[in-house]
Amino acid sequence: MKQYNSCYRYALLLGMLLIEPIVQAAEVKVAVAANFTDVARELVPLFKQTTGHTASISFGSTGKLYAQIGNGAPFGVFLAADSERAWRTEASGLAVEGTRFTYAVGRLVFWSSTSGQFNEGESYLRSASFKRVAIGNPKTAPYGHAAKQVLEHLSLWSEVEPKLVRGESIAQTFQFTATGNVDAGFVALSQVKGWRERGTLWTIPQKYYSPIEQQAVLLSKGRDNPAAIAFVDFLRSVAARKVISSYGYGVE
Incomplete structure:
Protein backbone atom coordinates (compact mmCIF):
# COMPACT_ATOMS: atom_id res chain seq x y z
CA MET A 1 0.00 0.00 0.00
CA LYS A 2 2.85 2.34 0.87
CA GLN A 3 4.54 1.49 -2.41
CA TYR A 4 1.30 2.24 -4.24
CA ASN A 5 0.96 5.62 -2.51
CA SER A 6 4.58 6.41 -3.33
CA CYS A 7 4.07 5.57 -7.00
CA TYR A 8 0.87 7.59 -7.01
CA ARG A 9 2.58 10.62 -5.51
CA TYR A 10 5.44 10.32 -8.01
CA ALA A 11 3.01 10.12 -10.94
CA LEU A 12 1.10 13.12 -9.61
CA LEU A 13 4.31 15.14 -9.22
CA LEU A 14 5.47 14.19 -12.71
CA GLY A 15 2.11 15.19 -14.12
CA MET A 16 2.32 18.56 -12.40
CA LEU A 17 5.81 19.14 -13.82
CA LEU A 18 4.61 18.33 -17.31
CA ILE A 19 1.60 20.60 -17.00
CA GLU A 20 3.47 23.47 -15.37
CA PRO A 21 4.99 24.96 -18.56
CA ILE A 22 1.55 25.04 -20.16
CA VAL A 23 0.04 26.79 -17.14
CA GLN A 24 2.85 29.34 -17.08
CA ALA A 25 2.80 30.04 -20.83
CA ALA A 26 1.76 33.60 -21.54
CA GLU A 27 1.05 35.85 -24.52
CA VAL A 28 2.49 39.23 -25.44
CA LYS A 29 1.25 41.81 -27.91
CA VAL A 30 4.17 43.27 -29.84
CA ALA A 31 4.16 46.54 -31.79
CA VAL A 32 6.45 46.03 -34.79
CA ALA A 33 7.79 48.52 -37.33
CA ALA A 34 6.48 47.71 -40.80
CA ASN A 35 9.90 47.04 -42.34
CA PHE A 36 10.33 44.12 -39.92
CA THR A 37 7.11 42.37 -40.97
CA ASP A 38 8.60 39.36 -42.77
CA VAL A 39 11.24 38.81 -40.11
CA ALA A 40 8.73 39.01 -37.26
CA ARG A 41 6.46 36.47 -38.94
CA GLU A 42 9.38 34.07 -39.05
CA LEU A 43 10.45 34.81 -35.48
CA VAL A 44 7.03 34.31 -33.84
CA PRO A 45 6.83 30.51 -34.28
CA LEU A 46 10.50 30.20 -33.32
CA PHE A 47 9.78 32.19 -30.17
CA LYS A 48 6.94 29.84 -29.23
CA GLN A 49 9.05 26.78 -29.97
CA THR A 50 11.90 28.13 -27.85
CA THR A 51 10.01 29.55 -24.87
CA GLY A 52 6.50 28.10 -24.91
CA HIS A 53 5.08 31.63 -24.92
CA THR A 54 3.12 33.15 -27.78
CA ALA A 55 3.32 36.56 -29.41
CA SER A 56 0.75 38.44 -31.47
CA ILE A 57 2.11 41.07 -33.80
CA SER A 58 0.71 44.45 -34.88
CA PHE A 59 2.52 46.15 -37.75
CA GLY A 60 2.60 49.82 -38.67
CA SER A 61 4.74 52.89 -39.10
CA THR A 62 6.91 53.59 -36.08
CA GLY A 63 5.31 57.01 -35.63
CA LYS A 64 1.78 55.63 -35.54
CA LEU A 65 2.70 52.75 -33.25
CA TYR A 66 4.36 55.20 -30.89
CA ALA A 67 1.18 57.29 -30.86
CA GLN A 68 -0.91 54.20 -30.10
CA ILE A 69 1.36 53.28 -27.21
CA GLY A 70 0.99 56.81 -25.83
CA ASN A 71 -2.78 56.43 -26.06
CA GLY A 72 -2.77 53.25 -23.98
CA ALA A 73 -2.57 50.46 -26.55
CA PRO A 74 -2.03 47.11 -24.77
CA PHE A 75 1.42 46.36 -26.18
CA GLY A 76 4.07 44.70 -24.05
CA VAL A 77 7.03 45.21 -26.39
CA PHE A 78 7.85 47.88 -28.97
CA LEU A 79 10.11 47.16 -31.94
CA ALA A 80 10.70 50.58 -33.48
CA ALA A 81 12.42 51.31 -36.78
CA ASP A 82 14.57 53.96 -35.14
CA SER A 83 16.17 54.79 -31.82
CA GLU A 84 14.31 58.05 -31.21
CA ARG A 85 10.81 56.67 -30.64
CA ALA A 86 12.14 53.82 -28.48
CA TRP A 87 14.03 56.40 -26.42
CA ARG A 88 10.92 58.57 -26.11
CA THR A 89 8.86 55.70 -24.69
CA GLU A 90 11.55 55.11 -22.10
CA ALA A 91 12.00 58.80 -21.27
CA SER A 92 8.26 59.35 -20.86
CA GLY A 93 7.76 56.39 -18.55
CA LEU A 94 5.95 54.28 -21.14
CA ALA A 95 8.76 51.72 -21.09
CA VAL A 96 10.88 50.01 -18.47
CA GLU A 97 14.10 51.93 -17.97
CA GLY A 98 17.24 50.14 -19.05
CA THR A 99 15.57 47.65 -21.41
CA ARG A 100 16.18 49.52 -24.67
CA PHE A 101 18.66 48.02 -27.13
CA THR A 102 19.39 47.85 -30.87
CA TYR A 103 17.97 44.65 -32.32
CA ALA A 104 18.75 45.41 -35.98
CA VAL A 105 20.47 47.98 -38.17
CA GLY A 106 18.41 48.65 -41.27
CA TYR A 209 22.00 58.59 -44.60
CA SER A 210 22.17 58.32 -40.83
CA PRO A 211 22.39 54.76 -39.44
CA ILE A 212 18.95 53.22 -39.05
CA GLU A 213 19.35 51.77 -35.58
CA GLN A 214 16.16 49.88 -34.88
CA GLN A 215 15.61 49.61 -31.17
CA ALA A 216 13.38 47.44 -29.03
CA VAL A 217 12.11 48.23 -25.56
CA LEU A 218 10.04 46.46 -22.90
CA LEU A 219 6.94 48.59 -22.38
CA SER A 220 5.49 49.31 -18.96
CA LYS A 221 2.42 47.23 -19.75
CA GLY A 222 4.73 44.23 -20.25
CA ARG A 223 6.73 44.72 -17.05
CA ASP A 224 5.06 41.81 -15.25
CA ASN A 225 4.33 39.70 -18.34
CA PRO A 226 6.73 36.73 -18.59
CA ALA A 227 6.07 36.46 -22.34
CA ALA A 228 7.04 40.11 -22.89
CA ILE A 229 10.23 39.70 -20.89
CA ALA A 230 11.02 36.47 -22.72
CA PHE A 231 10.44 38.09 -26.13
CA VAL A 232 12.94 40.85 -25.40
CA ASP A 233 15.49 38.26 -24.29
CA PHE A 234 14.72 36.09 -27.32
CA LEU A 235 15.58 38.93 -29.73
CA ARG A 236 19.13 38.83 -28.38
CA SER A 237 19.48 35.07 -28.89
CA VAL A 238 21.76 33.51 -31.50
CA ALA A 239 18.77 31.90 -33.23
CA ALA A 240 16.87 35.19 -33.54
CA ARG A 241 19.95 37.12 -34.66
CA LYS A 242 20.58 34.54 -37.37
CA VAL A 243 17.09 35.07 -38.80
CA ILE A 244 17.40 38.85 -38.55
CA SER A 245 20.73 38.94 -40.37
CA SER A 246 19.41 36.65 -43.12
CA TYR A 247 17.11 39.50 -44.17
CA GLY A 248 20.00 41.89 -44.68
CA TYR A 249 19.97 43.64 -41.31
CA GLY A 250 23.09 44.34 -39.35
CA VAL A 251 23.11 42.87 -35.84
CA GLU A 252 25.28 44.14 -33.01
Whole structure:
Protein backbone atom coordinates (compact mmCIF):
# COMPACT_ATOMS: atom_id res chain seq x y z
CA MET A 1 0.00 0.00 0.00
CA LYS A 2 2.85 2.34 0.87
CA GLN A 3 4.54 1.49 -2.41
CA TYR A 4 1.30 2.24 -4.24
CA ASN A 5 0.96 5.62 -2.51
CA SER A 6 4.58 6.41 -3.33
CA CYS A 7 4.07 5.57 -7.00
CA TYR A 8 0.87 7.59 -7.01
CA ARG A 9 2.58 10.62 -5.51
CA TYR A 10 5.44 10.32 -8.01
CA ALA A 11 3.01 10.12 -10.94
CA LEU A 12 1.10 13.12 -9.61
CA LEU A 13 4.31 15.14 -9.22
CA LEU A 14 5.47 14.19 -12.71
CA GLY A 15 2.11 15.19 -14.12
CA MET A 16 2.32 18.56 -12.40
CA LEU A 17 5.81 19.14 -13.82
CA LEU A 18 4.61 18.33 -17.31
CA ILE A 19 1.60 20.60 -17.00
CA GLU A 20 3.47 23.47 -15.37
CA PRO A 21 4.99 24.96 -18.56
CA ILE A 22 1.55 25.04 -20.16
CA VAL A 23 0.04 26.79 -17.14
CA GLN A 24 2.85 29.34 -17.08
CA ALA A 25 2.80 30.04 -20.83
CA ALA A 26 1.76 33.60 -21.54
CA GLU A 27 1.05 35.85 -24.52
CA VAL A 28 2.49 39.23 -25.44
CA LYS A 29 1.25 41.81 -27.91
CA VAL A 30 4.17 43.27 -29.84
CA ALA A 31 4.16 46.54 -31.79
CA VAL A 32 6.45 46.03 -34.79
CA ALA A 33 7.79 48.52 -37.33
CA ALA A 34 6.48 47.71 -40.80
CA ASN A 35 9.90 47.04 -42.34
CA PHE A 36 10.33 44.12 -39.92
CA THR A 37 7.11 42.37 -40.97
CA ASP A 38 8.60 39.36 -42.77
CA VAL A 39 11.24 38.81 -40.11
CA ALA A 40 8.73 39.01 -37.26
CA ARG A 41 6.46 36.47 -38.94
CA GLU A 42 9.38 34.07 -39.05
CA LEU A 43 10.45 34.81 -35.48
CA VAL A 44 7.03 34.31 -33.84
CA PRO A 45 6.83 30.51 -34.28
CA LEU A 46 10.50 30.20 -33.32
CA PHE A 47 9.78 32.19 -30.17
CA LYS A 48 6.94 29.84 -29.23
CA GLN A 49 9.05 26.78 -29.97
CA THR A 50 11.90 28.13 -27.85
CA THR A 51 10.01 29.55 -24.87
CA GLY A 52 6.50 28.10 -24.91
CA HIS A 53 5.08 31.63 -24.92
CA THR A 54 3.12 33.15 -27.78
CA ALA A 55 3.32 36.56 -29.41
CA SER A 56 0.75 38.44 -31.47
CA ILE A 57 2.11 41.07 -33.80
CA SER A 58 0.71 44.45 -34.88
CA PHE A 59 2.52 46.15 -37.75
CA GLY A 60 2.60 49.82 -38.67
CA SER A 61 4.74 52.89 -39.10
CA THR A 62 6.91 53.59 -36.08
CA GLY A 63 5.31 57.01 -35.63
CA LYS A 64 1.78 55.63 -35.54
CA LEU A 65 2.70 52.75 -33.25
CA TYR A 66 4.36 55.20 -30.89
CA ALA A 67 1.18 57.29 -30.86
CA GLN A 68 -0.91 54.20 -30.10
CA ILE A 69 1.36 53.28 -27.21
CA GLY A 70 0.99 56.81 -25.83
CA ASN A 71 -2.78 56.43 -26.06
CA GLY A 72 -2.77 53.25 -23.98
CA ALA A 73 -2.57 50.46 -26.55
CA PRO A 74 -2.03 47.11 -24.77
CA PHE A 75 1.42 46.36 -26.18
CA GLY A 76 4.07 44.70 -24.05
CA VAL A 77 7.03 45.21 -26.39
CA PHE A 78 7.85 47.88 -28.97
CA LEU A 79 10.11 47.16 -31.94
CA ALA A 80 10.70 50.58 -33.48
CA ALA A 81 12.42 51.31 -36.78
CA ASP A 82 14.57 53.96 -35.14
CA SER A 83 16.17 54.79 -31.82
CA GLU A 84 14.31 58.05 -31.21
CA ARG A 85 10.81 56.67 -30.64
CA ALA A 86 12.14 53.82 -28.48
CA TRP A 87 14.03 56.40 -26.42
CA ARG A 88 10.92 58.57 -26.11
CA THR A 89 8.86 55.70 -24.69
CA GLU A 90 11.55 55.11 -22.10
CA ALA A 91 12.00 58.80 -21.27
CA SER A 92 8.26 59.35 -20.86
CA GLY A 93 7.76 56.39 -18.55
CA LEU A 94 5.95 54.28 -21.14
CA ALA A 95 8.76 51.72 -21.09
CA VAL A 96 10.88 50.01 -18.47
CA GLU A 97 14.10 51.93 -17.97
CA GLY A 98 17.24 50.14 -19.05
CA THR A 99 15.57 47.65 -21.41
CA ARG A 100 16.18 49.52 -24.67
CA PHE A 101 18.66 48.02 -27.13
CA THR A 102 19.39 47.85 -30.87
CA TYR A 103 17.97 44.65 -32.32
CA ALA A 104 18.75 45.41 -35.98
CA VAL A 105 20.47 47.98 -38.17
CA GLY A 106 18.41 48.65 -41.27
CA ARG A 107 19.60 49.07 -44.85
CA LEU A 108 17.88 51.40 -47.30
CA VAL A 109 17.72 50.47 -50.98
CA PHE A 110 16.29 51.98 -54.15
CA TRP A 111 14.31 49.28 -55.92
CA SER A 112 12.05 48.65 -58.88
CA SER A 113 10.01 45.50 -59.37
CA THR A 114 10.86 45.71 -63.10
CA SER A 115 14.11 44.10 -64.18
CA GLY A 116 16.43 46.47 -66.04
CA GLN A 117 14.56 49.58 -64.90
CA PHE A 118 17.85 51.44 -64.43
CA ASN A 119 21.58 50.78 -64.75
CA GLU A 120 22.66 52.74 -61.69
CA GLY A 121 20.35 54.25 -59.10
CA GLU A 122 22.05 57.57 -58.54
CA SER A 123 22.27 58.32 -62.28
CA TYR A 124 18.63 57.31 -62.70
CA LEU A 125 17.53 59.73 -60.00
CA ARG A 126 19.58 62.52 -61.55
CA SER A 127 18.12 61.85 -64.99
CA ALA A 128 14.58 62.52 -63.72
CA SER A 129 13.32 60.17 -66.44
CA PHE A 130 10.81 58.58 -64.08
CA LYS A 131 7.20 59.59 -63.48
CA ARG A 132 6.76 58.57 -59.84
CA VAL A 133 8.94 57.32 -57.01
CA ALA A 134 7.66 55.93 -53.70
CA ILE A 135 8.97 57.04 -50.34
CA GLY A 136 7.83 56.51 -46.76
CA ASN A 137 6.45 59.55 -45.01
CA PRO A 138 9.62 61.20 -43.63
CA LYS A 139 7.67 62.45 -40.60
CA THR A 140 6.44 59.06 -39.40
CA ALA A 141 8.55 56.40 -41.15
CA PRO A 142 12.28 56.25 -40.29
CA TYR A 143 13.07 54.73 -43.67
CA GLY A 144 11.25 57.64 -45.29
CA HIS A 145 13.37 60.03 -43.25
CA ALA A 146 16.49 58.20 -44.41
CA ALA A 147 15.32 58.40 -48.04
CA LYS A 148 14.91 62.15 -47.71
CA GLN A 149 18.44 62.34 -46.34
CA VAL A 150 19.68 60.48 -49.43
CA LEU A 151 17.97 62.89 -51.80
CA GLU A 152 19.28 65.84 -49.83
CA HIS A 153 22.79 64.35 -49.90
CA LEU A 154 22.50 64.15 -53.69
CA SER A 155 21.04 67.69 -53.81
CA LEU A 156 17.95 66.26 -55.51
CA TRP A 157 15.21 66.74 -52.91
CA SER A 158 13.65 69.86 -54.48
CA GLU A 159 13.81 68.35 -57.95
CA VAL A 160 12.40 64.92 -57.04
CA GLU A 161 9.85 65.94 -54.40
CA PRO A 162 7.03 66.75 -56.87
CA LYS A 163 7.26 63.18 -58.20
CA LEU A 164 7.22 61.46 -54.84
CA VAL A 165 4.36 59.21 -53.72
CA ARG A 166 4.37 58.96 -49.94
CA GLY A 167 3.42 55.78 -48.13
CA GLU A 168 2.06 55.96 -44.60
CA SER A 169 4.55 53.25 -43.68
CA ILE A 170 7.43 51.50 -45.38
CA ALA A 171 5.04 48.56 -45.92
CA GLN A 172 2.72 50.72 -48.01
CA THR A 173 5.73 52.22 -49.78
CA PHE A 174 6.89 48.74 -50.71
CA GLN A 175 3.38 47.85 -51.90
CA PHE A 176 3.36 50.83 -54.25
CA THR A 177 6.71 49.71 -55.64
CA ALA A 178 6.10 45.95 -55.83
CA THR A 179 2.82 46.36 -57.71
CA GLY A 180 4.39 48.66 -60.30
CA ASN A 181 2.24 51.66 -59.39
CA VAL A 182 5.46 53.67 -59.27
CA ASP A 183 8.64 53.37 -61.31
CA ALA A 184 10.79 52.69 -58.24
CA GLY A 185 10.87 53.28 -54.53
CA PHE A 186 13.02 53.75 -51.46
CA VAL A 187 12.39 50.62 -49.41
CA ALA A 188 14.07 48.38 -46.84
CA LEU A 189 16.51 45.72 -48.04
CA SER A 190 14.70 43.22 -45.82
CA GLN A 191 11.50 43.74 -47.82
CA VAL A 192 13.24 43.02 -51.12
CA LYS A 193 14.77 39.86 -49.65
CA GLY A 194 11.36 38.81 -48.38
CA TRP A 195 9.83 39.40 -51.83
CA ARG A 196 12.31 36.97 -53.38
CA GLU A 197 11.55 38.06 -56.93
CA ARG A 198 13.78 39.75 -59.45
CA GLY A 199 13.84 43.46 -60.07
CA THR A 200 16.37 46.28 -60.22
CA LEU A 201 18.23 47.15 -57.06
CA TRP A 202 20.57 49.90 -55.92
CA THR A 203 22.02 49.35 -52.46
CA ILE A 204 22.46 52.92 -51.26
CA PRO A 205 25.82 53.71 -49.63
CA GLN A 206 25.29 53.99 -45.89
CA LYS A 207 27.22 57.27 -45.78
CA TYR A 208 24.29 58.87 -47.64
CA TYR A 209 22.00 58.59 -44.60
CA SER A 210 22.17 58.32 -40.83
CA PRO A 211 22.39 54.76 -39.44
CA ILE A 212 18.95 53.22 -39.05
CA GLU A 213 19.35 51.77 -35.58
CA GLN A 214 16.16 49.88 -34.88
CA GLN A 215 15.61 49.61 -31.17
CA ALA A 216 13.38 47.44 -29.03
CA VAL A 217 12.11 48.23 -25.56
CA LEU A 218 10.04 46.46 -22.90
CA LEU A 219 6.94 48.59 -22.38
CA SER A 220 5.49 49.31 -18.96
CA LYS A 221 2.42 47.23 -19.75
CA GLY A 222 4.73 44.23 -20.25
CA ARG A 223 6.73 44.72 -17.05
CA ASP A 224 5.06 41.81 -15.25
CA ASN A 225 4.33 39.70 -18.34
CA PRO A 226 6.73 36.73 -18.59
CA ALA A 227 6.07 36.46 -22.34
CA ALA A 228 7.04 40.11 -22.89
CA ILE A 229 10.23 39.70 -20.89
CA ALA A 230 11.02 36.47 -22.72
CA PHE A 231 10.44 38.09 -26.13
CA VAL A 232 12.94 40.85 -25.40
CA ASP A 233 15.49 38.26 -24.29
CA PHE A 234 14.72 36.09 -27.32
CA LEU A 235 15.58 38.93 -29.73
CA ARG A 236 19.13 38.83 -28.38
CA SER A 237 19.48 35.07 -28.89
CA VAL A 238 21.76 33.51 -31.50
CA ALA A 239 18.77 31.90 -33.23
CA ALA A 240 16.87 35.19 -33.54
CA ARG A 241 19.95 37.12 -34.66
CA LYS A 242 20.58 34.54 -37.37
CA VAL A 243 17.09 35.07 -38.80
CA ILE A 244 17.40 38.85 -38.55
CA SER A 245 20.73 38.94 -40.37
CA SER A 246 19.41 36.65 -43.12
CA TYR A 247 17.11 39.50 -44.17
CA GLY A 248 20.00 41.89 -44.68
CA TYR A 249 19.97 43.64 -41.31
CA GLY A 250 23.09 44.34 -39.35
CA VAL A 251 23.11 42.87 -35.84
CA GLU A 252 25.28 44.14 -33.01
